[in-house]
Amino acid sequence: MNPQHIVEVSQFDRGFVESLFVSADQLRDLPRPSTLQAGKILATIFYEPSTRTRLSFESAMLRLGGQVISTENAREFSSAIKGETVEDTVMMASGYADAIVIRHFEQGAAARAAAVSPVPILNAGDGPGEHPTQALLDLYTIQHELGRIDNLRIALVGDLRYGRTARSLALLSRLTTGVELIFVSPPQVPMGDDIRAALDTAGIPYRDEPNLAKVLPDVDVVYQTRVQKERFASEDEYRAAKGTYILDRSMYDRLNANAVVMHPLPRVDEITTEVDSDPRSAYFRQARNGVFVRMALLNLVLG
Numbered sequence: 247m248n249p250q251h252i253v254e255v256s257q258f259d260r261g262f263v264e265s266l267f268v269s270a271d272q273l274r275d276l277p278r279p280s281t282l283q284a285g286k287i288l289a290t291i292f293y294e295p296s297t298r299t300r301l302s303f304e305s306a307m308l309r310l311g312g313q314v315i316s317t318e319n320a321r322e323f324s325s326a327i328k329g330e331t332v333e334d335t336v337m338m339a340s341g342y343a344d345a346i347v348i349r350h351f352e353q354g355a356a357a358r359a360a361a362v363s364p365v366p367i368l369n370a371g372d373g374p375g376e377h378p379t380q381a382l383l384d385l386y387t388i389q390h391e392l393g394r395i396d397n398l399r400i401a402l403v404g405d406l407r408y409g410r411t412a413r414s415l416a417l418l419s420r421l422t423t424g425v426e427l428i429f430v431s432p433p434q435v436p437m438g439d440d441i442r443a444a445l446d447t448a449g450i451p452y453r454d455e456p457n458l459a460k461v462l463p464d465v466d467v468v469y470q471t472r473v474q475k476e477r478f479a480s481e482d483e484y485r486a487a488k489g490t491y492i493l494d495r496s497m498y499d500r501l502n503a504n505a506v507v508m509h510p511l512p513r514v515d516e517i518t519t520e521v522d523s524d525p526r527s528a529y530f531r532q533a534r535n536g537v538f539v540r541m542a543l544l545n546l547v548l549g
Contacts, residue, residue: 251360251367252543255378255417263421267386269542276309276541283312286548289343290316291335292370293350298511298533299370299380303347306540312548315343333362340365345548366547374408380510381414383539387532388467391506397424401461403491404471404516407435411510412471416441420448427452428461432490435473458491462500468493468507472514494518501526508532 276282288307290300296318304314332350336359339346348359349370356369356376371377389395400419402412406429416437419425427445429437429452436454445452455461462468470493493507498521501507509517509529521527 250547251363251369252378252547253356253360253367253369254376255381255414257378258382258418258421260421263382263385263418266382266539266542266546267389269545270386270535270538273309273541273545274538278309280309280311282545283307283310283548286310286312286345287343288312288314288345288347288544289339290314290318290347290370291339291349292316292318293348293355294371296349296370298536299349299377300347302533302536303368303370303540303544305537306544309537310541310544312344312544332358336363336367345544368543368547371410373410374413375410376414376417377410377510378414378418379540379543380411380536381418382543383536384411384415384469384508384510384532385418386539387508387528387535388506390535391528391531392466392504396422398422398466399426399428399464400467400469401428401430401455401458401465402437402469402471403430403458405435405473406431406437406471409435409471412469413438413441415469416452417444420444420450425450428465429454430456430458430461430491432456432473459497459500462497462505463502465502466505468501468505470507470509470513470516472509472512472516492516492518493521495520498524498526 290303292300307314332355336346340363345366346363347368347370348356350372353373353375356367356372360367369378385395402416406412416427419427492515506526506528511529511533
């Protein structure tokens with residue numbers, strides 16, 4: 247598989263993922279300055295705020311020896327405010343860059359961009375839809391932390407309705423074997439029926455368990471997520487879901503000694519800082535892994 251665009255998790259197969267992880271491992275120790283992508287330019291166009299994803303893509307390109315042009319908060323500080331479509335923006339940017347990373351507030355925007363772009367498009371998150379490169383770095387982190395991606399019990403915690411990272415990791419789990427997913431969410435934001443249907447088709451077992459403390463002793467991975475205020479239609483609905491699940495020292499005491507805790511970040515109050523030094527807290531290592539996985543992806547699509 248050698249995709250021009252990286253848009254959705256359904257593009258990937260097991261062979262692609264394993265090959266990408268090998269490449270990411272090799273690139274971890276890439277000497278700098280590198281010339282692998284010398285002369286190439288990456289454009290990062292973000293219609294929603296981002297720190298980790300944007301900086302890790304830009305760091306990845308620079309480490310490969312390429313260059314970066316960028317617009318942050320393009321929803322307000324680009325021609326979008328004048329009414330320019332995503333398609334027109336991408337067609338314009340394709341004349342300036344050899345690949346484009348795009349984050350957009352509308353589900354499906356990355357696919358629309360890929361449909362018209364003559365250069366590779368990489369989806370950095372499309373509204374409540376998917377975040378495929380995050381799912382890849384999450385699975386890569388699980389491989390590094392636990393030494394395997396099969397035969398795991400994974401608790402997906404928090405906002406599972408709007409959280410594109412948890413949705414994407416659930417979809418990517420279809421490429422694994424012996425994995426069980428446990429959905430731990432407030433009643434206002436359960437995992438969507440579209441993800442459940444995809445898991446049913448793939449034969450991936452899952453179950454709902456609203457009590458986080460109950461599942462902690464028995465899971466290998468806790469994938470904690472933020473309840474996203476910006477996705478809710480009303481302040482009341484957000485307040486009802488916020489703060490339901492908080493991982494603090496007392497919760498860590500229930501956690502399997504060999505488990506890992508992950509989070510796509512940013513966090514608000516759903517993981518307390520008192521557990522940051524616990525060796526099971528993998529979220530900052532997870533963020534760093536994003537650079538290497540994105541280096542491998544850029545190397546792939548740029549040739």
